[in-house]
Amino acid sequence: MHAVVSGTGHILRCGATLRKIQGREDPVGQRFTEVFEIRRPRIGPSMAVLRAASGSRLHLRMRSPPQIDLTAVLIALPKDGGPLSGGALVDLSFGISVIDAVRDFALTGSDFAVTDPTIEMLYLFEAKSAAMEASRKLNLRLQGAMIAAEEQAFTDTLTGLKNRRAMDHVLTRLIDRGEDFALMSLDLDYFKAVNDSLGHAAGDHVLQQVARRIVGQMRGADTIARVGGDEFVVILAGHAEGPVLVDIAERVIGCLEAPIPFEGEECRVSASIGAVLSRDYAHPEMDQLLADADRALYTAKMQGRRRVALFDPVQDAEGVPPPATPHQQGPDAKAPDRR
Amino acid sequence: MHGLINRAIERFARDTYGGDVWIQATRRMDLGFTEVAAMLHYDDAVTTRLLQQLADLLDKPAPDLLEDIGTYLVSHPNVESLRRLLRFGGVTFEEFLLSLDDLPGRGRLAVPDLDLPRLELVPHTDQCYALTVFSPKPATLPFGRVVMGLLRAMADDYGALVVLDYKGDRGAAELIEIRLLEPAFAEGRHFDLGATPP
Structure with missing residues (x-):
């Protein structure tokens, strides 16, 4: 996910996935800080302040429901007098909220870049959950077997004598x-x-x-x-x-x-x-x-x-x-x- | 053999032919249990003998039985979670085919002591692939037949039209020829990335 922000702080372009999660309103044309609340670091909404945070990790929250959290990094673009002069390029990712996001926005494999390991992360999440479930069932069975064995035991565990x-x-x-x-x-x-x-x-x-x-x-x-x-x-x-x-x-x-x-x-x-x-x-x-x-x-x-x-x-x-x-x-x- | 493999055989037998057939097979083998624990290891001979018993009971050639197990693993609603994990391999059937090389690694990510066969896909001419299946332990279980059934069902799942040809084996390596006639032949089954796994 990415967005290109102009020198005035408006979103000029964005990727298809960002459009998908923003819902009905097209984020293009809106101010970046109207679409995203900057949670951390605690900085003001001016473009100068944003550009000063260039290269550092940003914690964002979508202002529109369901208000998911995003991780982002912003790169300030040079003031060269061109159409993007004084603007910024923002790279966004779901971070840990990805599992909810995939469900809430019906994301598919093509919503993620080929190099993005998110799909692998989702795979791992499901695979581990399935493996945990199998282990949990085994534990329950073993616990049942242990109780049965204790009931059938002939030994007093404290003294080693018969019971x-x-x-x-x-x-x-x-x-x-x-x-x-x-x-x-x-x-x-x-x-x-x-x-x-x-x-x-x-x-x-x-x-x-x-x-x-x-x-x-x-x-x-x-x-x-x-x-x-x-x-x-x-x-x-x-x-x-x-x-x-x-x-x-x-x-x-x-x-x-x-x-x-x-x-x-x-x-x-x-x-x-x-x-x-x-x-x-x-x-x-x-x-x-x-x-x-x-x-x-x-x-x-x-x-x-x-x-x-x-x-x-x-x-x-x-x-x-x-x-x-x-x-x-x-x-x-x-x-x-x-x- | 990992319990997951034996568990797959058990669920296939129970869901396809009923609990009686499965219990009869375990009784004949004098296993002492009628339910496999998915997360334990069993002697390799248990798997071999289970398959033989089921083939005898069902009067079905062993290769057909193995292929049916592969198909079952993808298409039966009771094992939907496995189909979902396989669908993570790619958005299209072709992508899925190209992800097969990663299969043992993906298996180990989920269950570290699970030994799955090594798969090697070599694209030949356009839309034609040669898949070699290297079974982890020779002579235990010809995984190639299972992979055949699994690929057939996965092609259906993606809505792709394929022709599969089992070319035989050289020791522990089995060769399957895959011809992808039409990648989007039918609608296929829906795959919702964010669905709650069963």
Whole structure:
């Protein structure tokens, strides 16, 4: 786009595209500054001032609607006494407003000079938009797949232990096969105090260390799941003896009581454990086993925490609460009479 | 092969023959998915086998299938955005032909990892051109047939009357002869530079 301006500031000639965007009124014959508002630099409308801006970048705005912005450069023509004496040649371009301009003025490829990269810019704009749309669709699909994978996951991401879903699967399988197993419901004691005094980062660290310590006390065939904030379930395949189970549970409590260092502080927690044996049931059911283990755990908590309580279906039927064995510190401590 | 190529095959199959045909092809291949992701890469063999499955299912020679895909890419309303991008190549069909050399570069501007065939247009006598199509990886996909279909549809789009002749291949290079009989034979389809892309 270009315009030739006379020494009096009137437009003498202009390109076809400029005519197209000016609309009904032919810009030829009008004053340049009546057609264009000079936005920057802030200069007056006289021809002398305009000529002084020769060679520098001008920001223009069409005065007629839709008042699009244009970028321009003006070259002052010599005062040689000819028809263009004291005039100027103005080269105009759409700049960043080109996408709107093409739409508003129905411009076509022939409105742009062969060397003008505007068409390439428009191509790039459309091509990139299409590519972005394809990428956005892929992102949505991947996000959906991620959510589905999380729903199907069997791992507790904080501790690396199994999660509740995995525990359900293991229990269902053991019950379906009619295998003997023991189930321990473990709840940390004094964990809330760690969280409250040292913060969640300390709490998470404690949970990770607790998980590691429980794993260290179990065999590879056992299943250890974190089923709530500080609640764990351990499934011991093949275990059928109450006293052995209580022994193991006490060992777990003992190793959890060793202080857990965190950023110069020592975190101290303990645990209460409620346990059930599958062979105490004629027809073991998962929900029943878990509920009974939780009842035993409740008993252990009620009797002062840091204890193991083994659920007894016979005593339970007679209304006798299960005894809880207090955990004894140190390896030489003699375990009290258990059932 | 870039997912966009496989996606083009998928959309062609779905839009032309219905989702059943496409799903049947993917099942037969035991792909494990029924929808191609346009922005991922797939093993080249997936493309080759997909085309073979579709050719078998539709009982259509592979070259015809490829040419139909090329035509589809320009003429079907569901892939209007691609037709628009191609129309940016020039105001007339002749200009478009002369822009074909830039096609791989234009493709890469949009999607940097998209490998399109290199095209080389040599004007012979008046209104007669020889187009050589160099496929990026030999023996994977004879792009020349796709280009044939694409050029035919683009000529219609511009309203030009052309005769195309597939002259065969020399390894990875395929030769197409283009005779432009009448540049403005019909009205052609309107191309609005400022239209909102679909």
